[in-house]
Amino acid sequence: MAKVGGARGIFARIKKWISGLNLRRNVGIDLGTVNTLVYVEGKGVVLKEPSVVAVDKTTDQIVAVGNEAQALIGRTPANLETIRPLRDGVISQYDVTLRMLQYCIRNACGHMLLPPRVMICVPSGVTEVEERAVVDAAREAGAGKVYLMEEPVAAALGAGVDIDAPVGRMIIDIGGGTTDIAVISMGGVVVSESVRIAGEKLDDAIARYVKREHGVLIGIQTAELIKQRIGALYTHKQVRSVEVRGRSAQTGLPQTVTLSSKEMLEAMAEPVSAILDVVCSVIERTPPELLGDILKYGIIMTGGGSMVNGFDKLICKVTGVPVRVAEDPVCCVAKGTGIALRNYKQLPEGTINLARARRDRL
Ligand SMILES: Nc1ncnc2c1ncn2[C@@H]1O[C@H](COP(=O)(O)OP(=O)(O)OP(=O)(O)O)[C@@H](O)[C@H]1O
Ligand SMILES: [Mg+2]
Numbered sequence: 001m002a003k004v005g006g007a008r009g010i011f012a013r014i015k016k017w018i019s020g021l022n023l024r025r026n027v028g029i030d031l032g033t034v035n036t037l038v039y040v041e042g043k044g045v046v047l048k049e050p051s052v053v054a055v056d057k058t059t060d061q062i063v064a065v066g067n068e069a070q071a072l073i074g075r076t077p078a079n080l081e082t083i084r085p086l087r088d089g090v091i092s093q094y095d096v097t098l099r100m101l102q103y104c105i106r107n108a109c110g111h112m113l114l115p116p117r118v119m120i121c122v123p124s125g126v127t128e129v130e131e132r133a134v135v136d137a138a139r140e141a142g143a144g145k146v147y148l149m150e151e152p153v154a155a156a157l158g159a160g161v162d163i164d165a166p167v168g169r170m171i172i173d174i175g176g177g178t179t180d181i182a183v184i185s186m187g188g189v190v191v192s193e194s195v196r197i198a199g200e201k202l203d204d205a206i207a208r209y210v211k212r213e214h215g216v217l218i219g220i221q222t223a224e225l226i227k228q229r230i231g232a233l234y235t236h237k238q239v240r241s242v243e244v245r246g247r248s249a250q251t252g253l254p255q256t257v258t259l260s261s262k263e264m265l266e267a268m269a270e271p272v273s274a275i276l277d278v279v280c281s282v283i284e285r286t287p288p289e290l291l292g293d294i295l296k297y298g299i300i301m302t303g304g305g306s307m308v309n310g311f312d313k314l315i316c317k318v319t320g321v322p323v324r325v326a327e328d329p330v331c332c333v334a335k336g337t338g339i340a341l342r343n344y345k346q347l348p349e350g351t352i353n354l355a356r357a358r359r360d361r362l
Contacts, residue, residue: 024145028336083096150192232309
């Protein structure tokens with residue numbers, strides 16, 4: 001018996017020594033509609049690529065992922081198809097998302113003795129079925145332990161907010177597919193709302209405007225370029241313009257059109273006012289004690305959509321609350337997922353929804 005006890009003791013010590021070696025990597029993934037980012041503890045953001053996969057339709061094989069696949073959009077021969085496997089922040093094509101996650105995890109971790117602990121963010125309004133799909137895909141893609149957290153909480157952490165402080169902080173994350181707005185205090189979400197209106201809806205609105213006002217049909221990529229080059233939601237002194245090519249809606253022939261930044265507020269008015277309505281509705285539902293904190297500390301904006309020129313100023317004008325765009329807004333969510341894994345080393349085995357677990361504890 002003494003011998004067995006001794007062997008057990010040695011085994012326990014070896015197990016402790018192995019776990020001390022930290023053979024399991026901590027990986028945070030921002031699985032976005034437009035971009036997928038991977039954060040590895042100790043290294044930072046190691047991968048930032050478009051959420052695009054190119055598939056050979058005849059063999060069903062994946063031929064390119066990320067930047068390589070993005071470069072193929074609109075240029076693929078008949079047998080190739082470029083797919084964006086996420087729609088409005090959630091998985092719309094499971095198998096393709098799985099392959100994209102495999103690519104991310106392999107690239108981020110290389111060969112490791114133990115599969116990584118992976119924290120993935122999901123929009124705050126997702127259903128349990130949508131959450132399950134993320135967890136299953138991550139597991140199949142090679143994650144050892146999978147955790148989920150809400151996108152605005154990750155965004156706040158990544159923007160440098162101390163989410164555990166007893167202070168109300170408001171975050172607006174405008175991505176490509178979803179806008180997540182949340183008021184956070186003591187590590188929990190007090191009020192939140194997620195709408196499936198974000199950067200891509202702004203692109204659609206610009207394309208519709210150019211057709212309506214200039215009679216020219218443009219592609220979504222051209223509309224995105226217009227948004228990024230001259231998109232402006234607040235009057236400013238320097239008027240910028242851009243010349244783009246499209247197809248005349250009347251003749252069907254190529255036509256060039258010059259657009260000015262002065263037109264952009266009108267072009268993007270519909271989706272922008274829908275986002276503003278949600279911001280106001282979250283503020284209206286915020287307890288008065290926390291509103292004082294929000295007025296003091298201001299609203300923080302993250303996500304690529306927050307980079308539309310003047311979005312912060314417009315929100316400030318409408319709400320009366322100071323607004324600032326976080327540093328490196330596209331990377332905040334990925335950084336936040338990584339920070340959450342570092343801060344919560346003692347998470348229970350298996351899948352947990354960090355946001356829900358914390359809410360239940362409060
Ligand atoms: N400089 C810029 N100006 C305006 N918009 C920008 C700029 N850079 C990126 N964007 C927009 O940001 C959006 C992508 O942002 P982000 O990477 O945060 O989205 P995502 O996380 O993939 O989406 P989601 O969180 O909705 O799933 C796109 O719509 C893109 O056009
Ligand atoms: Mg996002």
